[in-house]
Amino acid sequence: MVNYNLDGVCFSLKAEYDFSWLKSLGTVFTVFSQNDSGNISFGINSGHEKWFVKVAGLKTSESIRTTAEAVEALKSAIAIYENIKHPNLIELVKHYPLEDTCIAIFKWVERVTALFDYRNFEKYHSNSQTISPAERFKQLPVTQRIKSADILFSFLDKISKSGYVAKWIFYDGSIMYDFFNNVTTICDIDFFRKKPTKNNMGEDYWGTKRLKAPRNILSMQLLMKLQMFIRSEHCCLIVILAVFLKARCNLDILKTSLYLAHLRNGI
Numbered sequence: 001m002v003n004y005n006l007d008g009v010c011f012s013l014k015a016e017y018d019f020s021w022l023k024s025l026g027t028v029f030t031v032f033s034q035n036d037s038g039n040i041s042f043g044i045n046s047g048h049e050k051w052f053v054k055v056a057g058l059k060t061s062e063s064i065r066t067t068a069e070a071v072e073a074l075k076s077a078i079a080i081y082e083n084i085k086h087p088n089l090i091e092l093v094k095h096y097p098l099e100d101t102c103i104a105i106f107k108w109v110e111r112v113t114a115l116f117d118y119r120n121f122e123k124y125h126s127n128s129q130t131i132s133p134a135e136r137f138k139q140l141p142v143t144q145r146i147k148s149a150d151i152l153f154s155f156l157d158k159i160s161k162s163g164y165v166a167k168w169i170f171y172d173g174s175i176m177y178d179f180f181n182n183v184t185t186i187c188d189i190d191f192f193r194k195k196p197t198k199n200n201m202g203e204d205y206w207g208t209k210r211l212k213a214p215r216n217i218l219s220m221q222l223l224m225k226l227q228m229f230i231r232s233e234h235c236c237l238i239v240i241l242a243v244f245l246k247a248r249c250n251l252d253i254l255k256t257s258l259y260l261a262h263l264r265n266g267i
Contacts, residue, residue, distance in 0.1 A: 001061065006031070006042075013040070014059035021098065025051060025105075037190070038063035038070025043108060050108035051093070057101030067100065074102045077190035081106075086158050088151050090187045109176065109185050116173035137177055148177070148184045155186055164192045 001012045006019060011033040022028060026046035033040045041054045056074035057067045065073070081092040081104075095104040113133040123130055137145070152175070156166060166189070176185040 009042075011040070012061055014061060017058055022053070025053065033060060034062045035060065036062045036064045037073070038065040038067065039074065050110070052090070052106040052108050054104045054106070055101055056104075071100070071102045073190060074104060078102075078104055080164065080189055080192050084159055084162050084164065084189070084192075086155050086186070088155060088184055088186050089189070090185060109178075109187075111178045111180050112176035112183075112185050113179070114173055114187075115175050115177060116171060133177065133179075134172060136179065140182075144182055147182075148175075151184045152186075159189075159192060160195075163195055165195050165197055166192055 001014060002016050003012050004010065004019065006022065007028040009028045009031050011031045013033070022042065022044065026044045028042050029045050029050075030043035031040065032042075035041075038058075038060055039054050039056045040058055040060050041052060044051045044053055054074065056070040058070075059067060063070065078092065078095050081089075090109060091107045093105045093107055095102070097103070115134045115137055117133050131139075137148075159166060170189070170192075174186060174188045176187055177183070178185070
């Protein structure tokens with residue numbers, strides 16, 4: 001492993017790389033280096049603005065891809081960010097190739113926390129008084145959580161109308177929340193695909209096995225039957241979302257039902 005220290009921010013890679021080009025963007029204030037996607041990302045302060053800089057093509061410590069696969073995946077993701085515009089989606093500013101890597105620069109979003117905060121799992125486990133973002137979100141008033149769900153529905157409706165489907169990975173790790181201003185921000189939509197699409201990876205596609213949707217694995221014949229069930233019996237989705245929101249009163253469940261009924265024909 002090769003250790004790096006950029007502006008006091010430390011991380012490791014499996015091979016050497018010249019990061020001198022980062023200086024032209026500003027000062028590094030944080031790094032995200034332990035993703036299995038093969039990307040490494042930096043928070044950079046230019047003095048006037050802050051950027052989220054994603055780099056693909058380096059030998060990161062936890063990557064399950066080759067460097068070439070990571071570069072191609074980020075190139076595909078860039079096209080998605082360029083084609084989908086939504087007020088709650090992180091904004092892609094620019095992108096470019098650099099030698100054997102691919103660089104994507106996004107606007108930095110202040111005060112947000114990913115609801116799936118995997119980097120601090122041990123901290124939450126060892127200290128019961130430290131509340132994780134997911135638990136903190138569940139403690140918000142139900143009206144605020146329904147507002148956040150409404151934003152997710154709006155975004156999913158947008159991607160559907162843009163000709164995409166939320167394939168493989170779209171979970172609480174893709175949702176960031178600003179607890180100070182009650183703002184929901186969506187990120188990490190790299191695995192979305194153009195419609196129509198199908199599973200070409202079998203059961204071993206990315207994600208936690210216990211959370212993988214059966215419809216992403218089933219044969220086409222069974223998939224069509226399942227889709228017909230979802231279209232006609234959306235009550236199961238109401239229950240799932242109601243549990244997520246902890247909507248304990250009939251009024252809240254009714255609101256949730258109306259949201260899903262509105263989207264029923266687009267499922």
